[in-house]
Amino acid sequence: MAKLESHIPAGPLAQKWSRHLFESKLVNPANKRKYEVIVVGAGLAGASASATLGELGYRVKTFVYHDSPRRAHSIAAQGGINAAKNYQNDGDSVHRLFYDTIKGGDFRAREANVYRLAEVSAQIIDQCVAQGVPFAREYGGLLDNRSFGGAQVSRTFYARGQTGQQLLLGAYAALCKELAAGSVESFSHTEMLDLVVVDGHAKGVIVRNLLTGEIVRHAADAVVLATGGYGNVFNLSTYARQSNATAIWRAYKRGACFANPCYTQIHPTCIPVSGDYQSKLTLMSESLRNDGRIWVPKDPADRRKDPHAIPESARDYYLERKYPSFGNLAPRDISSRAAKQVCDEGRGVGESGLGVYLDFADAIQRLGVEKVRERYGNLFDIYHEITNEDAYRVPMRIFPAMHYTMGGLWVDYNLMSNLPGLFVLGEANFSDHGANRLGASALMQGLADGYFVLPGTISTYLATVKPDQRPPTTHPAFAEAEEQVRQQIRRLLACRGRRTVQSFHKELGRLLWDHCGMARNEAGLKQALERIPALREEYAQNVNVPGSDQDLNQSLERAGRVADYFELAELLCRDALERRESCGGHFREEFQYPDGEARRDDEHFAHVAAWEYQGPDRPPLRNVEPLVYAEVKMATRSYK
Amino acid sequence: MKVKLKVWRQRNADTPGRFVVYDTPELNPNMSFLEMLDVVNEQLTLQGEEPIAFDHDCREGICGTCSLVINGKPHGPQRGVATCQTYLRSFRDGDEILVEPFRARPFPLVKDLVVGRQAFDRIMTAGGFISVRTGSAPDAHAIPVPKEAAERAMDAAACIGCGACVAVCKNASAMLFVSAKVSQFGLLPQGQPERYRRVAAMVEQMDREGFGACTVTGSCEAVCPKRISLDFIARMNRDYGVALLRGA
Numbered sequence: 001m002a003k004l005e006s007h008i009p010a011g012p013l014a015q016k017w018s019r020h021l022f023e024s025k026l027v028n029p030a031n032k033r034k035y036e037v038i039v040v041g042a043g044l045a046g047a048s049a050s051a052t053l054g055e056l057g058y059r060v061k062t063f064v065y066h067d068s069p070r071r072a073h074s075i076a077a078q079g080g081i082n083a084a085k086n087y088q089n090d091g092d093s094v095h096r097l098f099y100d101t102i103k104g105g106d107f108r109a110r111e112a113n114v115y116r117l118a119e120v121s122a123q124i125i126d127q128c129v130a131q132g133v134p135f136a137r138e139y140g141g142l143l144d145n146r147s148f149g150g151a152q153v154s155r156t157f158y159a160r161g162q163t164g165q166q167l168l169l170g171a172y173a174a175l176c177k178e179l180a181a182g183s184v185e186s187f188s189h190t191e192m193l194d195l196v197v198v199d200g201h202a203k204g205v206i207v208r209n210l211l212t213g214e215i216v217r218h219a220a221d222a223v224v225l226a227t228g229g230y231g232n233v234f235n236l237s238t239y240a241r242q243s244n245a246t247a248i249w250r251a252y253k254r255g256a257c258f259a260n261p262c263y264t265q266i267h268p269t270c271i272p273v274s275g276d277y278q279s280k281l282t283l284m285s286e287s288l289r290n291d292g293r294i295w296v297p298k299d300p301a302d303r304r305k306d307p308h309a310i311p312e313s314a315r316d317y318y319l320e321r322k323y324p325s326f327g328n329l330a331p332r333d334i335s336s337r338a339a340k341q342v343c344d345e346g347r348g349v350g351e352s353g354l355g356v357y358l359d360f361a362d363a364i365q366r367l368g369v370e371k372v373r374e375r376y377g378n379l380f381d382i383y384h385e386i387t388n389e390d391a392y393r394v395p396m397r398i399f400p401a402m403h404y405t406m407g408g409l410w411v412d413y414n415l416m417s418n419l420p421g422l423f424v425l426g427e428a429n430f431s432d433h434g435a436n437r438l439g440a441s442a443l444m445q446g447l448a449d450g451y452f453v454l455p456g457t458i459s460t461y462l463a464t465v466k467p468d469q470r471p472p473t474t475h476p477a478f479a480e481a482e483e484q485v486r487q488q489i490r491r492l493l494a495c496r497g498r499r500t501v502q503s504f505h506k507e508l509g510r511l512l513w514d515h516c517g518m519a520r521n522e523a524g525l526k527q528a529l530e531r532i533p534a535l536r537e538e539y540a541q542n543v544n545v546p547g548s549d550q551d552l553n554q555s556l557e558r559a560g561r562v563a564d565y566f567e568l569a570e571l572l573c574r575d576a577l578e579r580r581e582s583c584g585g586h587f588r589e590e591f592q593y594p595d596g597e598a599r600r601d602d603e604h605f606a607h608v609a610a611w612e613y614q615g616p617d618r619p620p621l622r623n624v625e626p627l628v629y630a631e632v633k634m635a636t637r638s639y640k
Numbered sequence: 641m642k643v644k645l646k647v648w649r650q651r652n653a654d655t656p657g658r659f660v661v662y663d664t665p666e667l668n669p670n671m672s673f674l675e676m677l678d679v680v681n682e683q684l685t686l687q688g689e690e691p692i693a694f695d696h697d698c699r700e701g702i703c704g705t706c707s708l709v710i711n712g713k714p715h716g717p718q719r720g721v722a723t724c725q726t727y728l729r730s731f732r733d734g735d736e737i738l739v740e741p742f743r744a745r746p747f748p749l750v751k752d753l754v755v756g757r758q759a760f761d762r763i764m765t766a767g768g769f770i771s772v773r774t775g776s777a778p779d780a781h782a783i784p785v786p787k788e789a790a791e792r793a794m795d796a797a798a799c800i801g802c803g804a805c806v807a808v809c810k811n812a813s814a815m816l817f818v819s820a821k822v823s824q825f826g827l828l829p830q831g832q833p834e835r836y837r838r839v840a841a842m843v844e845q846m847d848r849e850g851f852g853a854c855t856v857t858g859s860c861e862a863v864c865p866k867r868i869s870l871d872f873i874a875r876m877n878r879d880y881g882v883a884l885l886r887g888a
Binding site: 048075126127128135142160169180240274275277278279282381382554 | 667670674678682684688689690695699700701702703704705721750751754757758760765766769770771774775776780784786787791793797800831
């Protein structure tokens with residue numbers, strides 16, 4: 001059984017992080033350059049960590065499967081980044097951001113982690129501004145803010161509808177600075193395919209060069225995974241097509257615990273699915289809910305009518321009606337479920353009936369078209385490109401879609417997994433968002449982890465290992481891991497079955513969406529748990545992967561990732577089945593209040609479930625880390 | 641609708657390439673251009689052939705991974721969008737569509753429609769940053785930035801680094817890409833200390849990579865999916881001139 005020690009420092013909540021930094025072990029500057037750190041991924045978390053570790057003097061190797069570190073999917077985040085600056089003088093504070101985030105996560109995150117996140121949030125904005133990130137400004141030259149879901153203050157900083165892009169390019173520029181300085185070495189088109197564990201410590205990776213097929217071993221004193229979430233297990237999602245779970249999944253199979261896989265986030269405002277050929281879903285930023293009003297017709301008979309022909313009195317602004325104090329800015333899990341509910345009642349709009357209106361008519365009347373264009377112009381453009389509809393004139397149609405995963409590899413307060421030497425940052429870990437993430441908090445967490453947390457905590461581990469004792473890549477553990485990678489590639493290529501990788505991925509995604517999506521129940525989850533292994537078996541026998549392993553082979557890349565999704569999907573359903581309560585993004589139909597709100601069970605489930613791999617033939621072990629709330633009182637989450 | 645695709649297929653940089661014709665199955669006009677390629681690739685796989693290699697990732701026009709020259713135009717017929725945001729409703733039933741990679745000497749061909757764009761990373765590494773260490777930044781409000789400057793810097797910063805500007809240019813010039821980065825920092829107070837050193841270093845690296853000179857035909861601006869303005873090239877030329885005079 002894995003030992004889950006959270007290593008949360010003692011002392012009052014507000015002093016834990018500063019005390020911990022002071023009490024952490026340090027590595028002296030002359031010794032830092034003797035340590036090698038591998039960073040996998042160069043999104044917000046990976047790029048900021050690589051750059052900062054490089055600045056500190058460590059020797060860093062950064063691996064990305066893209067052609068350039070600037071392509072990671074952080075780039076697609078639209079709306080903004082939260083920070084407790086209180087520049088608006090509207091009552092914000094570190095404590096309020098902390099409380100909103102804990103409550104937003106439905107009381108399923110660690111207090112100490114979340115408090116630290118809120119604490120460093122202000123520094124992130126300072127850092128990004130100094131890097132030249134062109135945040136939106138007011139005429140006086142100071143920074144502008146907007147509101148996001150789950151908050152009653154304006155604390156979100158933004159750069160038009162491209163905040164993620166600008167923050168990532170800032171982190172990428174910082175990385176370029178360190179590449180120029182020679183402290184970081186970057187490997188593009190290189191995918192991590194296994195973690196190497198020596199004597200219980202993470203000491204290296206096996207990677208494949210995607211252009212030449214070459215398989216290479218890399219040893220290091222510590223390995224940092226910043227490889228993002230696993231939402232593409234659902235096939236259709238707002239993730240980039242290449243985003244995948246392979247790095248964290250293979251680390252799981254090497255002994256790292258996987259925490260709360262069932263905490264998945266369905267985002268309420270995405271463009272609805274239009275056909276079977278669809279390859280991905282596109283998000284419409286939550287920031288639109290600042291000014292857009294969400295509604296459906298009251299009468300199902302009106303659902304195919306021209307929206308302009310439906311009078312005010314016949315419209316149901318259901319979020320404003322059900323949650324008057326937060327209205328259209330209710331958190332994501334709640335808004336998504338509300339949308340599902342009205343569609344289930346037959347009141348959904350659009351051809352498929354799976355859609356609700358996001359209407360800007362009032363905002364345009366109040367602010368004028370120009371102001372609306374300035375705030376959201378690029379989002380209206382994206383909407384137009386995809387749907388061929390003009391949202392300045394007709395309401396947008398939106399529907400929930402798979403968007404983010406709160407679950408991930410288990411880490412302690414130092415962001416180190418139960419495998420010593422393995423650190424996990426950003427969306428790839430489970431740590432800060434509990435069962436539901438608030439809008440504009442993913443960018444905050446990615447950069448907090450990379451710029452400030454890991455650089456402060458990694459020395460505690462490194463100080464315990466001697467730099468000259470890094471195992472050579474000739475160590476048998478490297479050979480064994482490499483052989484496993486080679487075997488899998490050989491198996492996939494040798495299969496020559498009759499179905500494409502894509503067809504399997506679609507079928508798995510559909511199965512998960514139906515049984516483990518926005519609403520889950522015992523019967524459905526059990527059914528999924530029966531069907532997934534059968535489908536996985538068929539995949540092993542009948543998949544067709546063309547081409548060779550000696551050059552660029554995109555089918556082969558995807559085949560390996562989908563093989564991992566089959567295993568991950570099973571763990572996801574298992575976790576959802578075992579968590580017999582509803583909380584945040586995990587909604588079990590059996591556990592709800594009469595008004596349809598999620599019913600938590602704090603007595604039995606106020607804990608983190610961290611799954612431990614037991615080999616291919618035995619079910620994984622469910623370890624438990626209790627969540628202790630000393631500062632906040634656990635309450636039923638209400639946005640009414 | 642159905643279309644006929646003439647697609648550039650090339651095993652690698654050392655093997656000669658050629659156009660191969662594919663007749664698509666029935667398509668939906670609401671499909672994206674890349675989804676059509678997905679469908680063709682599914683078919684090829686089932687026929688035991690190797691699918692067409694092409695670059696793509698976010699499929700929402702922001703990561704800059706997708707490329708393709710469609711009927712002679714980088715990113716296809718529509719202005720101001722990337723290939724992944726090109727939809728089949730921009731074409732007609734029965735159209736013959738030519739699909740090629742971005743062609744430029746500094747972008748070596750990898751396979752089929754995939755080219756290497758690491759030259760851009762090397763230009764960025766030469767100076768495309770503001771040297772600020774993590775943790776050393778002053779409060780974000782310490783230096784007010786006029787809204788106009790911030791907006792203009794954002795116009796430049798919107799560049800997605802796709803390389804269409806290079807692919808369309810008869811000289812394979814990277815001036816639009818480089819000038820966007822140079823201008824973003826040059827317009828902001830934070831970027832002033834390194835302003836001239838930066839432009840000199842980036843232009844020098846750009847030349848070293850083999851990108852050509854700019855003759856201001858403006859084709860780059862016309863195909864840029866983010867509509868980056870040619871004005872930034874003028875701005876960069878001015879900064880570069882000053883840098884030379886100062887001996888930066």
